[in-house]
Amino acid sequence: MKKILLILVLLGGGIINTNAQSAQDKVPHRVQTCPKIGSERTEIILPQVNGYNIYKGDFHTHSMYSDARISPKGRVMEAWSDGLDILAITDHYEARENEKNLLKVLAKYSEDGKPKKSLSAAPYSKPKDGSDPGVMADFNAIHQEAVSENRWAGYNLLLIKGCEFGRNTNDKGHFNALFVKDLNTLYSYNLEDSFRKVREQGGIVIHNHPSYKRPKGSTDKSEWDKMVYGEGLIKGVEVANGYNFYPRMVRRCIEEKLAMFGNTDEHRFTTYRFGSRNVFRTMTLVFAKECTEEAIKKAILDCRTLVYSGGCVIGEEQLLSDFLNASIHCQQVNENKKKGVRTYTLTNMTSFPYRLRQGKTIHELEPFETITISFGKDKNSGEMLPPKFRVENMWHIDYKHPNIEIEIDKK
Numbered sequence: 001m002k003k004i005l006l007i008l009v010l011l012g013g014g015i016i017n018t019n020a021q022s023a024q025d026k027v028p029h030r031v032q033t034c035p036k037i038g039s040e041r042t043e044i045i046l047p048q049v050n051g052y053n054i055y056k057g058d059f060h061t062h063s064m065y066s067d068a069r070i071s072p073k074g075r076v077m078e079a080w081s082d083g084l085d086i087l088a089i090t091d092h093y094e095a096r097e098n099e100k101n102l103l104k105v106l107a108k109y110s111e112d113g114k115p116k117k118s119l120s121a122a123p124y125s126k127p128k129d130g131s132d133p134g135v136m137a138d139f140n141a142i143h144q145e146a147v148s149e150n151r152w153a154g155y156n157l158l159l160i161k162g163c164e165f166g167r168n169t170n171d172k173g174h175f176n177a178l179f180v181k182d183l184n185t186l187y188s189y190n191l192e193d194s195f196r197k198v199r200e201q202g203g204i205v206i207h208n209h210p211s212y213k214r215p216k217g218s219t220d221k222s223e224w225d226k227m228v229y230g231e232g233l234i235k236g237v238e239v240a241n242g243y244n245f246y247p248r249m250v251r252r253c254i255e256e257k258l259a260m261f262g263n264t265d266e267h268r269f270t271t272y273r274f275g276s277r278n279v280f281r282t283m284t285l286v287f288a289k290e291c292t293e294e295a296i297k298k299a300i301l302d303c304r305t306l307v308y309s310g311g312c313v314i315g316e317e318q319l320l321s322d323f324l325n326a327s328i329h330c331q332q333v334n335e336n337k338k339k340g341v342r343t344y345t346l347t348n349m350t351s352f353p354y355r356l357r358q359g360k361t362i363h364e365l366e367p368f369e370t371i372t373i374s375f376g377k378d379k380n381s382g383e384m385l386p387p388k389f390r391v392e393n394m395w396h397i398d399y400k401h402p403n404i405e406i407e408i409d410k411k
Helices: 002-025 070-079 099-105 139-153 191-200 221-231 248-254 292-299 317-326
Strands: 053-061 087-090 158-165 177-178 206-207 236-241 257-265 285-289 305-309 310-312 328-336 341-348 353-357 361-365 372-374 389-391 402-407
Touching: 053 158, 053 177, 053 257, 070 087, 070 139, 087 139, 139 158, 158 292, 177 191, 177 310, 191 206, 191 221, 206 292, 236 248, 236 305, 248 305, 257 305, 285 292, 305 317, 317 328, 317 402, 341 361, 361 372
Parallel strands: 053 087, 087 158, 206 236, 236 257
Antiparallel strands: 053 285, 158 177, 177 206, 257 285, 285 305, 305 310, 328 341, 341 372, 353 361, 353 389, 389 402
C-alpha cells in the first residue's frame, strides 16, 4: 500500500510540474508597454504667404565640440524631431571648454599618455610675443559630422555651415557667421577682419543676443558697432534669443534693412527649455520659394523673415498681417440687419495659437480651432465694423501689438 501511495504522489507531482511548465510557456518573452507611434517628428503646419513657403530654422546652436552637452549628430536628430527645416550648428570659435574633457578621454592617444593642455581654437587676444597660433580645431569636421547624420537618417534638413565669434566680448559681443565655405580660414585677431573674410566667402554675419555683456544690458550701438554696421558687414540681428526678446532691435532691422532672427542658442537640449512649456522652440520663419541654401540666403538678405519665440510672432507689421491673414480663414455666417450685427467664423489653419483682442475681450484662437465672433456698427460713422483685432501675441516696431483686419471669405 505504501508503494502505491508513493507512486501516486510522484505522479501527482509530475502532473503539477507539467502544468506549471505549460503555463510558463504561455508567458511572452517581450511585451511593449506603449504602442509605437507613426512618426517621431512634430510637424509644424504654417501657410503659404504671398507665394512663398515658410521654412522653420534655428541658425544658432552649439555642440559638445565647444561648450554644449550634445553632439552634432544629436543636434540634427533633435532639430528634425522638433519640426525644423533648417539648422546651423555654430560652435564657438574661441570658447572650447569641453576640449579638456575630450583630451582626458583620449589621453592614451598622446605621446606620454597624459592629456595635453586644453586647446584654444583661437585666442581671445593677441599673445604678448605677437605670434599667431592659427586655428587648432577643424570646424569643418563638426559640420561634416552633422551632414553625415542627416544623410544617413534621411532627415533632409538644410544644414548651414557656421560658427560663433566672441573675441573681446566685453565691448563687442557675439556674432554668427553663416553660409560660409571654409570655417577654418575665418580667424583674424581683429573681429571686423573675420567679418570681411566671411563676406569674401559669400557668407553673412548676424548679431547675436545684442544686449549680452553690454553696460546695463543696453542694445544701443557702440562706436565699434557703428563701424561694422556702417560698412555693411552685419546682415541680421537676433531679435529673440531663446525666451529673450530685444524690442529695440525690431526698429533697427526695419530702418537698416536687416533680417530678423529668432534662435535658441541651445547648449543643452531643447526639451529642457521648451518641452514642458507647451511652446515650440524659438525659430526663424524664412519666406522662400524652396528650401535650398541659395533661396534661404536670398530670403534673409531680402528681409523675408519673422521670429517665433515663446508662442509670440515678431516682425515687420505688413508681413505679420500677411502671415495672419494666410493663417486664418474668416467667413461671414450671419447678419442681423435689425440689430446691426454680423457674425463670422474664424478658423485657424496653422499650428500657432493667436490671441485676438476685440475691445476688452481677448479671443483665444487655438491651432486648427474655429471660433464665432460678432461685430456691430461703429458708433460714430454707423458703418459695420470689419473683423479687426489687436493681436496680443504679435509684436512689431517699438514694442507694439499690430492691429490687423482679417480678410473675409478669401479663396
